[in-house]
Amino acid sequence: MKKYYLITPGPTPVPHRVAARSAEPILHHRTKEFGEIFKAVQDGMKYVIKTKQDVMMLAGSGTSAMEAAVVNTLSPGDHVIVGSMGSFGERFIKICEAFGVHVNAIREEWGTPVNPAKIEDALKKDPSVKAVLIQHTDTSSTTLNDVKAVADIVSKTSAILIVDSVSGLGGEELHMDDWEIDVLVTGCQKGLMTAPGIAMVAMSDKAWAHHKNAKCPRFSVDFSIIRAAIKDNETPWTPPVTLFLSLSEAIKMVREEGIENTWARHKKLSAAARAAVQALGFQLLSSRPANVLTGAILPAGFDGTLLLRKMLDEHGVSIAGGQEHLKGKIFRIAHMGYMNAFDLMIGFGALEKTLTDMGYKLPEPGKAIKLAQSAL
Amino acid sequence: MKKYYLITPGPTPVPHRVAARSAEPILHHRTKEFGEIFKAVQDGMKYVIKTKQDVMMLAGSGTSAMEAAVVNTLSPGDHVIVGSMGSFGERFIKICEAFGVHVNAIREEWGTPVNPAKIEDALKKDPSVKAVLIQHTDTSSTTLNDVKAVADIVSKTSAILIVDSVSGLGGEELHMDDWEIDVLVTGCQKGLMTAPGIAMVAMSDKAWAHHKNAKCPRFSVDFSIIRAAIKDNETPWTPPVTLFLSLSEAIKMVREEGIENTWARHKKLSAAARAAVQALGFQLLSSRPANVLTGAILPAGFDGTLLLRKMLDEHGVSIAGGQEHLKGKIFRIAHMGYMNAFDLMIGFGALEKTLTDMGYKLPEPGKAIKLAQSAL
Numbered sequence: 001m002k003k004y005y006l007i008t009p010g011p012t013p014v015p016h017r018v019a020a021r022s023a024e025p026i027l028h029h030r031t032k033e034f035g036e037i038f039k040a041v042q043d044g045m046k047y048v049i050k051t052k053q054d055v056m057m058l059a060g061s062g063t064s065a066m067e068a069a070v071v072n073t074l075s076p077g078d079h080v081i082v083g084s085m086g087s088f089g090e091r092f093i094k095i096c097e098a099f100g101v102h103v104n105a106i107r108e109e110w111g112t113p114v115n116p117a118k119i120e121d122a123l124k125k126d127p128s129v130k131a132v133l134i135q136h137t138d139t140s141s142t143t144l145n146d147v148k149a150v151a152d153i154v155s156k157t158s159a160i161l162i163v164d165s166v167s168g169l170g171g172e173e174l175h176m177d178d179w180e181i182d183v184l185v186t187g188c189q190k191g192l193m194t195a196p197g198i199a200m201v202a203m204s205d206k207a208w209a210h211h212k213n214a215k216c217p218r219f220s221v222d223f224s225i226i227r228a229a230i231k232d233n234e235t236p237w238t239p240p241v242t243l244f245l246s247l248s249e250a251i252k253m254v255r256e257e258g259i260e261n262t263w264a265r266h267k268k269l270s271a272a273a274r275a276a277v278q279a280l281g282f283q284l285l286s287s288r289p290a291n292v293l294t295g296a297i298l299p300a301g302f303d304g305t306l307l308l309r310k311m312l313d314e315h316g317v318s319i320a321g322g323q324e325h326l327k328g329k330i331f332r333i334a335h336m337g338y339m340n341a342f343d344l345m346i347g348f349g350a351l352e353k354t355l356t357d358m359g360y361k362l363p364e365p366g367k368a369i370k371l372a373q374s375a376l
Numbered sequence: 377m378k379k380y381y382l383i384t385p386g387p388t389p390v391p392h393r394v395a396a397r398s399a400e401p402i403l404h405h406r407t408k409e410f411g412e413i414f415k416a417v418q419d420g421m422k423y424v425i426k427t428k429q430d431v432m433m434l435a436g437s438g439t440s441a442m443e444a445a446v447v448n449t450l451s452p453g454d455h456v457i458v459g460s461m462g463s464f465g466e467r468f469i470k471i472c473e474a475f476g477v478h479v480n481a482i483r484e485e486w487g488t489p490v491n492p493a494k495i496e497d498a499l500k501k502d503p504s505v506k507a508v509l510i511q512h513t514d515t516s517s518t519t520l521n522d523v524k525a526v527a528d529i530v531s532k533t534s535a536i537l538i539v540d541s542v543s544g545l546g547g548e549e550l551h552m553d554d555w556e557i558d559v560l561v562t563g564c565q566k567g568l569m570t571a572p573g574i575a576m577v578a579m580s581d582k583a584w585a586h587h588k589n590a591k592c593p594r595f596s597v598d599f600s601i602i603r604a605a606i607k608d609n610e611t612p613w614t615p616p617v618t619l620f621l622s623l624s625e626a627i628k629m630v631r632e633e634g635i636e637n638t639w640a641r642h643k644k645l646s647a648a649a650r651a652a653v654q655a656l657g658f659q660l661l662s663s664r665p666a667n668v669l670t671g672a673i674l675p676a677g678f679d680g681t682l683l684l685r686k687m688l689d690e691h692g693v694s695i696a697g698g699q700e701h702l703k704g705k706i707f708r709i710a711h712m713g714y715m716n717a718f719d720l721m722i723g724f725g726a727l728e729k730t731l732t733d734m735g736y737k738l739p740e741p742g743k744a745i746k747l748a749q750s751a752l
Contacts, residue, residue: 006404011617014402022618023399026390026571028382028694059573061435061613064596076593098595189614195402197435197573197616217452217593219474220440237437238565240573240616241387242398318404 004316007347009139009293010190012337021245035233044251051176055202056226062166062187065199068221069183075215076100078130083114086138099216110141113288116149131160136168140323142295143286155180160207171266171292182207193250193337197243266291269335272375276348276368292336304328317350344372380692383723385515385669386566388713397621411609420627427552431578432602438542438563441575444597445559451591452476454506459490462514475592486517489664492525507536512544516699518671519662524555531556536583547642547668558583569626569713573619642667645711648751652724652744668712680704693726720748
């Protein structure tokens with residue numbers, strides 16, 4: 001008998017009541033019934049991201065929403081600053097460059113957050129900069145940016161701040177309006193506990209003013225077209241109807257817990273996970289670790305790819321490895337969305353067992369799972 | 377007690393076994409398990425559209441796939457011909473214009489197919505034309521284009537033929553490779569009986585050669601990036617995992633029926649629907665009606681909007697009305713995807729009853745449902 005456990009940073013586990021709704025009979029999307037679902041999701045998203053602005057909802061991946069944010073606020077030739085601390089920062093750079101936007105890339109080591117002072121300097125050196133783009137959290141480097149500090153700097157300039165919170169949403173504190181984030185990019189498949197397929201973007205009044213002059217070509221993701229349909233509780237094109245049903249249920253769950261409590265749960269889980277990683281004898285990957293996942297550096301020469309394969313094959317437990325230059329050298333364990341201390345106990349239980357089987361000597365067997373349990 | 381019946385051209389009813397798979401526990405998309413699902417969908421799509429080419433699969437609506445087809449094969453300033461016979465033809469025009477592509481629009485009345493001779497003339501007059509864009513079927517005008525005749529013309533030139541078969545696929549005969557269609561655009565939510573959220577595009581070698589020189593900016597829908605991931609049975613960005621599970625099941629159903637038999641079933645249903653519309657005393661909207669839905673012109677002054685509202689409110693039966701200049705003047709009944717003669721009997725049963733309730737005198741009460749039954 002095999003039981004499977006998904007403890008990876010997205011897609012994350014989908015609660016049964018959320019998944020079940022996606023199997024309901026299909027609704028036509030131009031009906032009062034779907035309109036009510038759409039409205040519940042629209043209001044729910046405003047609650048989750050703390051905004052009064054409309055939330056544009058796209059059929060697509062987080063990457064399509066990152067692209068939509070760029071093409072709806074910028075023009076070819078515009079100057080932007082991208083603060084990159086991982087693979088999603090690199091993705092923002094590629095997207096901007098694909099549309100002829102000139103990027104000043106401020107790169108940090110994977111594990112180091114973007115330094116707000118460097119953004120401030122770069123903005124002073126080039127006052128023509130139209131936008132600053134950063135991640136809220138970058139799962140590849142398991143790092144949390146100080147979004148508020150960056151927003152405090154950018155909001156004093158004519159530039160807009162574009163924040164990718166696809167992986168941060170729900171797990172990390174976020175106040176879109178109060179923090180003066182101009183463009184918030186997110187998706188349904190991580191903290192929001194829904195199967196992937198819906199991506200969202202919300203914009204401040206300042207960003208909407210930029211939108212008017214944004215010349216990057218676009219059609220299906222044009223926010224003017226998408227926003228115009230919101231008043232009728234619709235999307236202009238056929239939406240992923242069943243995922244909207246799921247998402248409406250997931251948002252109900254977030255409301256039941258209360259978003260502040262959701263943040264607090266992630267904080268507690270991440271503290272336990274960080275302690276457990278250190279109890280295994282490993283260093284944390286990040287100097288400013290995210291609350292939605294934890295990265296650990298494996299001892300030099302240890303085969304991280306084999307570790308993950310054995311955990312999955314022998315115990316059915318799936319955690320994430322490193323990407324690009326970190327491949328095989330780290331592991332990443334998620335505590336994002338529909339996760340609790342028992343999930344951490346499973347993850348660290350499989351880690352302790354497999355590390356031992358591979359000949360690694362645990363400093364104190366059982367300590368990591370006890371620390372995971374402490375988040376109960 | 378209310379039972380609901382969706383007899384509209386998309387989203388179309390989702391069979392229980394297809395819907396149920398979307399509620400399965402979420403799979404991580406970088407796993408062997410998902411790779412097998414991806415491969416089954418990839419092979420299945422080749423079977424359904426009759427091609428040997430790779431099928432690019434996007435998280436998105438049909439509209440995003442139409443846009444993806446344009447930006448992956450064209451450059452700003454290119455000349456194209458759009459044959460438009462309904463709202464989706466108009467959408468192709470808007471997409472091209474949004475990306476700076478110069479459109480020669482050949483417009484037909486809604487209900488008249490695109491005339492291949494007009495395409496031929498336009499190609500002769502402007503040999504710089506890079507692409508011809510048409511719909512396979514346009515649901516707004518319930519009309520089927522003669523795609524093969526247009527392909528015979530375009531394939532003799534340097535231009536490529538881009539065909540939107542979002543609504544035609546599965547219901548209308550289609551041989552992508554044999555007919556020499558260069559770019560085939562489609563989606564999962566109509567003939568393929570899956571909830572909306574996956575869109576697909578396949579391209580001929582000729583279209584791939586155009587792709588190399590296509591300068592429209594793009595990133596998340598760049599076919600070079602998407603195609604490169606197919607060999608690993610992956611998408612570059614997070615795919616709508618649960619919809620892939622559903623789609624793999626729907627494709628199994630199409631294989632069980634056999635695609636040629638699927639086409640034949642739609643042909644039989646459409647013949648019955650056309651006869652039934654005429655038995656109600658109405659004219660067909662189209663001179664070349666599609667096999668996936670049937671449009672009927674209501675008598676002048678008859679309130680088509682009220683007809684549809686009453687059918688839904690009093691009998692739970694949802695059919696479609698007219699769009700734009702046809703709003704309130706026509707109705708459209710679908711026989712697309714997971715539909716059979718009983719669905720037609722329900723549709724025409726509700727139509728006969730509601731028309732009579734509204735004071736319309738049926739030429740021969742009961743005749744339309746008998747004709748619908750004849751498709752059994």
